[in-house]
Amino acid sequence: DIQMTQSPSTLSASVGDRVTITCRASQTLNNWLAWYQQKPGKAPKLLIYKASNLESGVPSRFSGSGSGTEFTLTISSLQPDDFATYYCQQFNSYSWTFGQGTKVDVK
Amino acid sequence: QVQLQESGPGLVMPSQTLSLTCTVSGDFINSAGYHWSWVRQPAGKGLEWIGHTYTNGNINFNPSLKSRLTISLDMSKNQFSLKLSSVTAADTAVYYCATYFEGYGGQGHWGQGTLVTVSS
Numbered sequence A: 001d002i003q004m005t006q007s008p009s010t011l012s013a014s015v016g017d018r019v020t021i022t023c024r025a026s027q028t029l030n031n032w033l034a035w036y037q038q039k040p041g042k043a044p045k046l047l048i049y050k051a052s053n054l055e056s057g058v059p060s061r062f063s064g065s066g067s068g069t070e071f072t073l074t075i076s077s078l079q080p081d082d083f084a085t086y087y088c089q090q091f092n093s094y095s096w097t098f099g100q101g102t103k104v105d106v107k
Numbered sequence B: 001q002v003q004l005q006e007s008g009p010g011l012v013m014p015s016q017t018l019s020l021t022c023t024v025s026g027d028f029i030n031s032a033g034y035h036w037s038w039v040r041q042p043a044g045k046g047l048e049w050i051g052h053t054y055t056n057g058n059i060n061f062n063p064s065l066k067s068r069l070t071i072s073l074d075m076s077k078n079q080f081s082l083k084l085s086s087v088t089a090a091d092t093a094v095y096y097c098a099t100y101f102e103g104y105g106g107q108g109h110w111g112q113g114t115l116v117t118v119s120s
Helices: none
Strands: A004-006 A010-013 A017-027 A033-038 A045-049 A064-069 A070-075 A086-091 A102-106 B003-007 B016-025 B035-042 B046-053 B059-061 B071-073 B081-085 B093-101 B116-117
Touching: A010 A017, A017 A033, A017 A102, A033 A064, A033 A102, A045 A064, A070 A086, B003 B046, B003 B093, B016 B035, B016 B093, B016 B116, B035 B071, B046 B071, B046 B081, B046 B093, B059 B071, B081 B093
Parallel strands: A010 A102
Antiparallel strands: A004 A017, A017 A070, A033 A045, A033 A086, A064 A070, A086 A102, B003 B016, B016 B081, B035 B046, B035 B093, B046 B059, B071 B081, B093 B116
16 A cells, blocks of 8 residues: 655644645655645645646645655645645555645744 | 445444445446545544545555455445454544546545444
């Protein structure tokens, strides 16, 4: 199975900050990686698909990058609505796996 | 726009079988390219992929759950279902159904989730 290591587990930031979250895979993913945002009591929401593609309707301050085994989600200027938990998920194998999550909270 | 809705008992006795259904609207469950998946989340913890099925009936399971898991499609009702046998308290979680379209690289549509508690 492909293991996903997401870091940091918690990130304290202020409105306007640039935020970066990293996901590392135990094997190459061929860009089959997605990023989600989840708020308490809600289903995850797809932000980025296939590593770097912005899902329709998602603000352009969100971006995804990376290749091989290391991928990054960047929020260019954190907004009040962005305080949430973020997950990566890989689809490169028949057995899909999520990262452990990164909670972005108020500094 | 595909919409998903989970349904099923909110309380299951230990050692029994958890059964959930996901009703799909906005497209047909036998449409080519879709993977129909289940994800769960214990309270205060992260997301865990459970498994997914294709429109051709092939199924992929989380290896840690494979021996207890059944996922199936009901084309006549436009639904897919999850059965998890021999449940314990560790299976208590919010269960989500979701879609993945072949080649897209992300699960774009999710149900709202349903809490299943395993307790006597």
